[in-house]
Amino acid sequence: MENRKKYLTIGLGTLFLLSQSLSKQENLKQESIFKIPNNPIYVAQNSIEVINQERKIPQIVDVGVAKEENIRKSVKKAIELCGGMNFIKPGDTVLIKPNVNSNDPYPGTTNPEVLAEVIEMVKEKGAKRIIVADSSGIPWPNTLKNMEATGILKVAQRAGVEVYALDNMEWIWVKPEGLKYWDRGFRIPKIVKEVDHIINVAVVKTHSIADFTMSLKNFVGFIHRQDRVIMHSSRYLKEMIGELNIAFSPSLNILDASKVFVRGGPAKGEERELGMVIASTDRIACDITGLSLLKLLGTTQEIQNKNMWEHPQIKRAIELGIGINNPDLINLKTSNVDREKLLLRIK
Numbered sequence: 001m002e003n004r005k006k007y008l009t010i011g012l013g014t015l016f017l018l019s020q021s022l023s024k025q026e027n028l029k030q031e032s033i034f035k036i037p038n039n040p041i042y043v044a045q046n047s048i049e050v051i052n053q054e055r056k057i058p059q060i061v062d063v064g065v066a067k068e069e070n071i072r073k074s075v076k077k078a079i080e081l082c083g084g085m086n087f088i089k090p091g092d093t094v095l096i097k098p099n100v101n102s103n104d105p106y107p108g109t110t111n112p113e114v115l116a117e118v119i120e121m122v123k124e125k126g127a128k129r130i131i132v133a134d135s136s137g138i139p140w141p142n143t144l145k146n147m148e149a150t151g152i153l154k155v156a157q158r159a160g161v162e163v164y165a166l167d168n169m170e171w172i173w174v175k176p177e178g179l180k181y182w183d184r185g186f187r188i189p190k191i192v193k194e195v196d197h198i199i200n201v202a203v204v205k206t207h208s209i210a211d212f213t214m215s216l217k218n219f220v221g222f223i224h225r226q227d228r229v230i231m232h233s234s235r236y237l238k239e240m241i242g243e244l245n246i247a248f249s250p251s252l253n254i255l256d257a258s259k260v261f262v263r264g265g266p267a268k269g270e271e272r273e274l275g276m277v278i279a280s281t282d283r284i285a286c287d288i289t290g291l292s293l294l295k296l297l298g299t300t301q302e303i304q305n306k307n308m309w310e311h312p313q314i315k316r317a318i319e320l321g322i323g324i325n326n327p328d329l330i331n332l333k334t335s336n337v338d339r340e341k342l343l344l345r346i347k
Contacts, residue, residue, distance in 0.1 A: 060330075061280055061282040062081065062082045064079060064335075065332065066078040066335040066336065066337065071277070075279075078335075079121065082252075088125035089125075090128070093194070093196050094195065096115065096133075096161075101267065102136060105150060107203050108203075108205075112151035116155045129162065132163050134147075134165070134166065137228075144167075164191065171190065181234065188222055206294065206299060212265075212290075219248050239312045246322065254277065272297050284318060291308045292346045309326070
């Protein structure tokens, strides 16, 4: 019965994505500045880039969790607690990846004020070029319109940085070593290979199909929409989320918990307003801390009383060496947050 329920959920999720996408195609033709490329699913094997990069997992990773008098100060403090942005050198190109999955306000998407502070901090480090980029989910195909609706575009334009809706940009096939569930690999934006650093700015929220979406799942926005259809059609969707992260090496991960979904998601759900931010160089550490925060608030049965180190997203990412593999490697640093309560749920 449990398996039948699982497959039904995935099947309904896929049908929802496809039906929503088809129903909005007419509007897209009228409104979109960009065109979604109709790239073929099958390509010659010799055009696929094989990624084979050595991953060195640190023994201890710092995780900053902050709640200051306003959300911008929370962003700044959380980043400082986890080591800051000293990885950025003058002249670097930095790509900031917010969550613009839909046209819904935060926590359906990244809080524009969180993005504004991240941009400001990157500027202070002397980056030569700053890019804000994403590709929205299948039911919301016009990313630029979604950026405008959520305030992301306004913040980026006001800061004078580049903004890319990836819908019509160049994509490249990659097939990282160690893949088990992506038979042919998948496509990522070419621009990812042309920057010095990626800063991953996700949201803390539950997800009706994947159970949760945080720093690992935020990179679904960096794979081609046709590949997302394949992923949402699979019984191994959660493992595939873990696997696609092999293609990306963010220098910093930030979880926007200004507001969170404790149920529902990814676009709409039951909200809690927290004014908090989580930051770390390690995606596993970030997501485990975000999940612990949801447990503190009271959340879904898929998360509340479960060992999230065994969740397919987390477990598969650990197997591939994407992040730390046990709670003892998390050095939790907090500001105006109950550290001990979080630690109890991290373990």
